[in-house]
Amino acid sequence: MRPPFFDIDTGYLIVTFLGTELTWSNIRISNDFLEELNDILKKIVQKLLEKNKISTNDISEMLSINPRTARKHIAKLRELGIIEARGKGKNTYYVLRGK
Numbered sequence: 118m119r120p121p122f123f124d125i126d127t128g129y130l131i132v133t134f135l136g137t138e139l140t141w142s143n144i145r146i147s148n149d150f151l152e153e154l155n156d157i158l159k160k161i162v163q164k165l166l167e168k169n170k171i172s173t174n175d176i177s178e179m180l181s182i183n184p185r186t187a188r189k190h191i192a193k194l195r196e197l198g199i200i201e202a203r204g205k206g207k208n209t210y211y212v213l214r215g216k
Contacts, residue, residue: 132166153197157190162199162213170203170210 124131130151154162157180164179165171176187191211194200200211 172210
């Protein structure tokens with residue numbers, strides 16, 4: 118998968134990436150909304166843009182934090198409507214909402 122491209126246009130961060138159908142897709146994220154995210158949450162979203170899905174263990178390892186703390190960050194992203202859960206139990210992973 119090609120890495121995403123990032124741009125800013127009229128107050129929005131634009132993330133462009135090549136999808137599985139070999140077409141370009143854009144996600145527009147308001148700068149005001151981005152300001153609500155701390156650096157850790159931004160890193161998690163960035164990883165989701167690169168990998169399409171992420172687990173609690175992935176976040177824990179990536180940020181060198183314990184799984185309980187990773188779950189708190191996941192809960193915040195879910196509360197903001199950025200990500201949604203897929204799977205159940207130990208097989209749960211998270212994707213950007215609407216993917």
